[in-house]
Amino acid sequence: MGSSDDDHGGEEQRNAIWFGNLVRASREPRARYCTLRFTNLMDYFNLGALSVENVPNSDLEECREFFLCSWVILFVGRDREVDPSTHTACSCYICPMMTWDGYPIPDDYYKATRQWGLGGKISSPYADPDGRIMFLSQKQDGYAADKNRIVAVAGVSSEGCTELFASEDGACSWDLSPSAVWYASDRTLLIQVEEKGERVLYQLPHVPWPDTPAQSTCGASIPQALFLILQRYQARKRRT
Numbered sequence: 001m002g003s004s005d006d007d008h009g010g011e012e013q014r015n016a017i018w019f020g021n022l023v024r025a026s027r028e029p030r031a032r033y034c035t036l037r038f039t040n041l042m043d044y045f046n047l048g049a050l051s052v053e054n055v056p057n058s059d060l061e062e063c064r065e066f067f068l069c070s071w072v073i074l075f076v077g078r079d080r081e082v083d084p085s086t087h088t089a090c091s092c093y094i095c096p097m098m099t100w101d102g103y104p105i106p107d108d109y110y111k112a113t114r115q116w117g118l119g120g121k122i123s124s125p126y127a128d129p130d131g132r133i134m135f136l137s138q139k140q141d142g143y144a145a146d147k148n149r150i151v152a153v154a155g156v157s158s159e160g161c162t163e164l165f166a167s168e169d170g171a172c173s174w175d176l177s178p179s180a181v182w183y184a185s186d187r188t189l190l191i192q193v194e195e196k197g198e199r200v201l202y203q204l205p206h207v208p209w210p211d212t213p214a215q216s217t218c219g220a221s222i223p224q225a226l227f228l229i230l231q232r233y234q235a236r237k238r239r240t
Contacts, residue, residue: 015052017041017066017075021100039102041073045095045112050077053090053123064180067125072096072156074125074133079116082141089141090122091115094133096156115161117151128183131155136178137163139170147177150191164204176202 020038053065065076120138133153140146189204
């Protein structure tokens with residue numbers, strides 16, 4: 001649940017994410033659900049005022065800068081250290097959720113972590129049931145065209161991240177620019193790209209990960225194109 005507030009006095013607009021529990025008073029068929037108190041995620045983890053990226057995709061009707069599941073909330077925020085009118089640098093904030101009632105209070109061990117990615121815009125954060133986290137990051141900080149690259153984080157408490165398909169020349173060993181990533185039920189990584197004017201789904205086979213992802217392990221396989229091309233599938237579906 002998100003909200004935004006227009007602060008008076010010339011301060012920059014701030015966004016907030018709220019979380020809470022949805023409970024049912026009894027198991028009776030007609031029993032209603034009710035919400036308990038909501039907690040401000042930024043205050044809970046002492047993140048301060050952030051400009052949260054929130055750009056829903058009109059085709060998929062979803063936000064690609066936010067992800068949540070039972071154990072973590074991931075969101076993308078603009079870097080406070082730069083001017084957003086000329087910079088696109090973002091960070092991915094990883095917020096582990098032990099409970100959803102606002103307790104316990106975070107400490108040095110239970111805390112949110114910030115991933116700067118590769119220095120540019122970040123999108124499509126995603127986490128799998130094993131605790132691995134992925135997101136897309138650009139290298140160039142600015143509004144000039146740049147490709148998305150897949151970045152891996154070993155877990156919620158990891159301080160560093162690793163670029164998949166990184167190359168010595170910095171150009172990336174995979175020439176396509178992903179637009180979204182997510183995990184399938186078999187732990188393989190699904191990658192959506194725009195290729196030759198069509199939306200194509202790629203699959204990266206599951207690779208046993210070490211505690212800290214290594215470039216040689218993560219970059220060992222190039223994604224294999226699936227037979228599913230979404231635009232063609234949708235076109236065939238409309239004709240039938």
